[in-house]
């Protein structure tokens with residue numbers, strides 16, 4: 001039976017609760033325990049799939065096709081444990097389950113209430129698979145005191161009471177602001193936050209305090225006294241230059257030891273931190289630098305492309321170079337020549353996206369990379385744009401475009417080289433969609449197999465011809481155009497096993513030009529960089545040597 005660690009936040013949002021949870025997961029693994037991390041989000045969307053990346057950052061997709069919060073990406077990157085549908089839930093999903101049961105008559109005769117019906121639904125979710133791991137880490141989104149978070153806090157309080165004593169602990173993350181004028185670190189907001197938590201029946205066992213600098217002993221003791229925790233359970237979390245130092249930094253501060261002490265696990269197994277020492281060494285001691293341009297739409301919020309930025313960092317670590325990323329707004333290239341913007345980069349990446357805005361600019365970026373022999377990685381929409389560019393400018397399909405854009409504009413302007421797929425195969429099952437489907441959860445989602453062409457660039461890069469990668473898209477490249485495009489030199493080097501869906505394209509005579517219909521960035525880890533990102537950065541490094 002798993003032990004449970006509930007992670008909550010207070011004072012302000014964006015303190016890095018997800019990262020702290022992920023780093024703690026990694027530290028418990030380093031001590032030989034198995035872990036699973038889970039996120040419970042109080043918002044009312046059924047899942048984040050329908051939220052704008054501007055608002056909520058990227059949508060992270062799991063192998064089993066769930067559209068989840070980007071914190072699950074942190075969890076996977078730090079622990080290597082593949083997240084599942086059952087590792088992410090929102091109030092929207094919980095309420096929708098409860099209401100479905102109510103309509104079905106599961107609670108016949110009863111008045112449906114937040115306590116116990118909603119809280120029971122949350123508790124059932126927390127307990128899924130509890131026999132599979134040593135530790136289950138459950139992070140509650142938002143901050144204590146939020147109205148919508150209350151049912152979750154009540155549920156974890158009840159959950160810890162339902163379990164035998166000592167099987168659940170609570171870790172609370174707060175902020176210690178530094179007041180420059182008086183030169184003081186302030187503990188009052190943390191005291192209030194803990195008071196709020198205790199008023200709903202939760203007494204934290206561990207306090208993780210974010211601060212710009214170190215926390216002096218005096219403040220530590222004060223926090224321990226006023227918040228009723230042990231002084232060695234007040235953990236300082238200082239700002240770090242790289243998130244990948246977090247496991248080592250938290251270990252130095254004694255977080256994993258404090259957690260094991262709280263569970264009274266003694267003697268504590270010794271940690272093996274060599275994986276994280278190597279990661280930190282690679283990130284802090286690069287031997288060079290490459291500059292990569294990400295030409296996209298959601299460039300104001302870096303979280304919108306979180307996994308891509310991380311995967312590039314991992315690719316850099318594998319090649320011992322620092323990858324400097326610059327975000328370039330694709331729309332600029334609809335008015336101006338891309339040359340002056342892109343000539344200083346060693347590689348160009350066009351990421352995924354939805355809708356027509358910026359797409360003509362992305363097509364220009366793909367054309368620039370092809371013509372100037374600059375390494376290009378096109379991901380999902382970035383692959384579709386590379387195919388449209390090839391069709392228009394090399395294969396002579398002058399009006400090539402995507403049905404997605406005509407669908408939005410309500411008129412037919414393009415020859416649909418990329419079209420809306422209505423039926424496909426997943427494993428042994430057929431999946432069908434219609435144009436009128438709901439927007440949420442109706443794309444081609446999750447892991448699909450692909451077969452790579454022997455002797456292709458990608459087969460060399462992956463070192464195999466059988467792969468599986470995660471998808472999240474509605475539109476596909478039409479194989480009707482395969483012959484014309486291959487005659488022009490764009491090779492379809494990865495296909496779905498039934499040969500119907502193009503998964504990878506590459507220019508044969510280009511040093512590195514690859515478009516993938518899936519999202520390789522979702523599977524990259526600092527200690528196991530994704531082969532495509534590793535080789536993309538290698539190619540960029542090569543380009544930097546040539547100039």
Ligand code: GLN
Nearest residue numbers: 352353380381473474475
């Ligand atoms: N909008 C495109 C589609 O739905 C690409 C999606 C993406 O890049 N994730 O097919």
